[in-house]
Amino acid sequence: MNTLAEENYLKAIYKLSLTAGNVSTNQIAAELATKASSVTDMVRKLAEKALVNYTRYQGVSLTKAGEKVALNIIRRHRLWEYFLVEKLHFKWDEVHDMAEEMEHISSTELIDRLDAFMGHPTRDPHGDPIPDCDGNFKVTELKPVSTVEINTAGVISGVRDHSASFLQYLERQQLTIGKHIIIKEVISYDNAVILEMENTQIQISRDVANNLLIAL
Amino acid sequence: MNTLAEENYLKAIYKLSLTAGNVSTNQIAAELATKASSVTDMVRKLAEKALVNYTRYQGVSLTKAGEKVALNIIRRHRLWEYFLVEKLHFKWDEVHDMAEEMEHISSTELIDRLDAFMGHPTRDPHGDPIPDCDGNFKVTELKPVSTVEINTAGVISGVRDHSASFLQYLERQQLTIGKHIIIKEVISYDNAVILEMENTQIQISRDVANNLLIAL
DNA sequence: TTATTTTTTTAGACTTGTCTAAAAATACAA
DNA sequence: TTGTATTTTTAGACAAGTCTAAAAAAATAA
Numbered sequence: 001m002n003t004l005a006e007e008n009y010l011k012a013i014y015k016l017s018l019t020a021g022n023v024s025t026n027q028i029a030a031e032l033a034t035k036a037s038s039v040t041d042m043v044r045k046l047a048e049k050a051l052v053n054y055t056r057y058q059g060v061s062l063t064k065a066g067e068k069v070a071l072n073i074i075r076r077h078r079l080w081e082y083f084l085v086e087k088l089h090f091k092w093d094e095v096h097d098m099a100e101e102m103e104h105i106s107s108t109e110l111i112d113r114l115d116a117f118m119g120h121p122t123r124d125p126h127g128d129p130i131p132d133c134d135g136n137f138k139v140t141e142l143k144p145v146s147t148v149e150i151n152t153a154g155v156i157s158g159v160r161d162h163s164a165s166f167l168q169y170l171e172r173q174q175l176t177i178g179k180h181i182i183i184k185e186v187i188s189y190d191n192a193v194i195l196e197m198e199n200t201q202i203q204i205s206r207d208v209a210n211n212l213l214i215a216l
Numbered sequence: 217m218n219t220l221a222e223e224n225y226l227k228a229i230y231k232l233s234l235t236a237g238n239v240s241t242n243q244i245a246a247e248l249a250t251k252a253s254s255v256t257d258m259v260r261k262l263a264e265k266a267l268v269n270y271t272r273y274q275g276v277s278l279t280k281a282g283e284k285v286a287l288n289i290i291r292r293h294r295l296w297e298y299f300l301v302e303k304l305h306f307k308w309d310e311v312h313d314m315a316e317e318m319e320h321i322s323s324t325e326l327i328d329r330l331d332a333f334m335g336h337p338t339r340d341p342h343g344d345p346i347p348d349c350d351g352n353f354k355v356t357e358l359k360p361v362s363t364v365e366i367n368t369a370g371v372i373s374g375v376r377d378h379s380a381s382f383l384q385y386l387e388r389q390q391l392t393i394g395k396h397i398i399i400k401e402v403i404s405y406d407n408a409v410i411l412e413m414e415n416t417q418i419q420i421s422r423d424v425a426n427n428l429l430i431a432l
Numbered sequence: 433t434t435a436t437t438t439t440t441t442t443a444g445a446c447t448t449g450t451c452t453a454a455a456a457a458t459a460c461a462a
Numbered sequence: 463t464t465g466t467a468t469t470t471t472t473a474g475a476c477a478a479g480t481c482t483a484a485a486a487a488a489a490t491a492a
Contacts, residue, residue, distance in 0.1 A: 005449065025470055038450055040471055045448095057457060057470060088329040098323050105317050113304040221479065241440055254480050256441055261478095273440060273487060434492085441486070448478090456471070462464090 002049075004104055007073050008032060009042050010051060013062055014070035022059030071135035076111050077103035078124035078131075083114060085125040092125040092176075093167035108133070126167075127158030127177045127213070143216065145183060145193055146209035153182045154214030161211040173202060175212065218265075220320055223289050224248060225258050226267060229278055230286035238275030287351035292327050293319035294340035294347075299330060301341040308341040308392075309383035324349070342383070343374030343393045343429070359432065361399060361409055362425035369398045370430030377427040389418060391428065 002010070012031040016023040025043070029036045047054040051066035062070060080102040084095040105111075112133055115121075122138070123129055129137040142158045156179045159166065170176060174197070184201065185194040191206035204212070218226070228247040232239040241259070245252045263270040267282035278286060296318040300311040321327075328349055331337075338354070339345055345353040358374050372395045375382065386392060390413070400417065401410040407422035420428070 003448080026468095034449095035451065036470060037452080037472080041449075084326070088326070088333055090329070098321070098326055101321050101323075102318075105314070107314050107317075110300070110304070110314055113306070117304055219478080242438095250479095251481065252440060253442080253482080257479075436489100436491075438489070439487080441484105443484080444482090446479105446481075448480105449476105450478105451476075452474090454471105454473080456469100458467105458469070460465100460467075462466100 001106060002051075002069060005042065006046060006049075006051075007069070007104060009039075009046060010062070010066055010070045011073050011077075013052065013060055014067065014074070017062060022061050024059045028060070068135050071131045072108075073103050075131040075133070075135070076105065078128060079111060079114055079118070079121070081124045081126075082118055082121045082130070086118060086121075091167075091171070093164040093171065095125065096162060096164070123177075125177070126162060127156075140215055142213035144210050145181075145195070145204070145212045145214055146191070146206060148183055148214070148216070150183060150185060152216065153180065154216045155180055156212065157215040158213035159211055160213060166208075166211060169208070170212070173204070175202070175204075181214065217322060218267075218285060221258065222262060222265075222267075223285070223320060225255075225262060226278070226282055226286045227289050229268065229276055230283065230290070233278060238277050240275045244276070284351050287347045288324075289319050291347040291349070291351070292321065294344060295327060295330055295334070295337070297340045297342075298334055298337045298346070302334060302337075307383075307387070309380040309387065311341065312378060312380070339393075341393070342378060343372075356431055358429035360426050361397075361411070361420070361428045361430055362407070362422060364399055364430070364432070366399060366401060368432065369396065370432045371396055372428065373431040374429035375427055376429060382424075382427060385424070386428070389420070391418070391420075397430065 009028065009032065012028055013023050016027050016031060020027070025036045025039045028039045028043070032039075043052060043054050043060050046052040046060075046066065050063055051069060053061045053063055077099045080099040081095045084090045084098060085092060090098075115133075121130055127142075129139070131137040140157070143154075144160065148154065156175060156177055158177070159170070175181075179197055182196045183193060184196050186192070187194070187203075191209075193204050193206070193209040195202045195204065225244065225248065228244055229239050232243050232247060236243070241252045241255045244255045244259070248255075259268060259270050259276050262268040262276075262282065266279055267285060269277045269279055293315045296315040297311045300306045300314060301308060306314075331349075337346055343358075345355070347353040356373070359370075360376065364370065372391060372393055374393070375386070391397075395413055398412040399409060400412050402408070403410070403419075407425075409420050409422070409425040411418045411420065
């Protein structure tokens with residue numbers, strides 16, 4: 001079907017497309033820790049397979065077909081993450097690299113049965129939605145804690161930074177998916193945010209508040 | 217660690233070593249559906265990594281280190297096969313190709329937890345033993361039905377042919393792992409074998425009798 | 433033992449995906 | 463708008479793993 005390298009490019013382009021329109025060669029290179037010249041070559045190849053739209057110097061976007069492939073990879077990644085946490089009891093900061101390998105296992109029958117085995121979960125351990133087998137998923141609007149008004153109540157529902165160190169920090173502060181919080185105050189000096197959770201106050205930095213997402 | 221190609225070579229060499237001493241270039245080429253010249257190159261590379269013993273024109277054998285790697289791959293393969301059958305309810309003739317991909321997932325922590333999750337199974341769905349994390353497994357002596365005396369009783373415990381078509385045939389005849397059988401007669405004309413199982417008689421061909429293994 | 437066949441290795445080439453260095457196009461600043 | 467800086471592409475090279483064709487070694491037969 002598609003090579004491992006091709007799948008990784010499609011996933012990177014999908015991810016970058018969420019925050020930009022056309023994705024630049026350099027952005028992809030940074031995302032994949034490779035060089036812009038390598039990206040140019042691969043993007044040509046993907047364009048020939050009709051998985052991306054590409055014109056020289058104009059950046060890249062996924063075609064419908066390319067998006068479908070990307071969403072399938074993401075589906076597999078997130079289902080395996082769910083499996084690792086729920087069935088094998090890994091912690092949410094430990095599963096990314098393993099899922100990165102497992103997402104390339106190709107059988108769709110396998111993935112559909114895995115999905116059923118786990119009861120068709122809709123979100124992975126980090127709160128990200130799991131696309132169904134047709135690539136559909138519900139888009140719940142989540143907001144960074146740093147962007148909501150004082151006295152807003154919400155439920156921790158996702159993260160923007162998926163790094164192990166950030167997830168470990170959240171774990172230590174008990175700021176995990178599903179917790180109910182209220183934004184109490186923003187310190188004007190450094191934009192630190194004071195939250196209330198389970199009747200205790202927690203202070204988090206501007207950075208943390210930017211990367212912690214809540215559903216209202 | 218080792219590349220995918222390297223792992224496949226080590227596994228093939230291990231498998232061939234079970235029935236021969238030193239394995240020839242041509243045998244490996246046949247096993248992996250590649251050419252002898254490619255094998256020579258790869259075997260050189262594996263010799264440099266001290267995973268095989270190799271001298272020109274003399275064939276190949278695994279070193280202790282190479283055997284350890286091979287047994288690890290086999291462990292992973294068989295544990296995933298067990299998972300696919302026991303947890304995802306695939307049939308025993310459907311799992312080989314999927315496990316062939318999954319065996320290359322590298323995390324040992326993952327495999328050890330998978331092992332625990334399934335209750336440390338000792339045999340895969342085809343009756344083959346699953347090595348533990350140190351590469352140890354018990355060698356139960358199994359005999360092809362074609363080699364035992366008349367009136368011998370035994371338990372179906374393994375197969376020598378793992379092809380989907382053979383497994384499907386056995387399934388249809390209910391000749392599955394764990395069934396108790398008695399060898400009743402060998403037809404001298406074509407060496408077909410008549411078995412008794414659950415008080416009914418079943419006739420199987422010489423070929424089938426050769427590939428069906430029982431524990432006495 | 434010598435000749436012939438078979439097996440294995442060598443030599444050189446190809447593909448995929450990557451890289452560096454240089455050229456071309458675009459973007460930005462004065 | 464012209465010159466400079468940045469981004470992107472091109473050109474050529476390299477590593478891994480494979481292939482074909484030819485040469486070398488080993489096995490077999492006469």
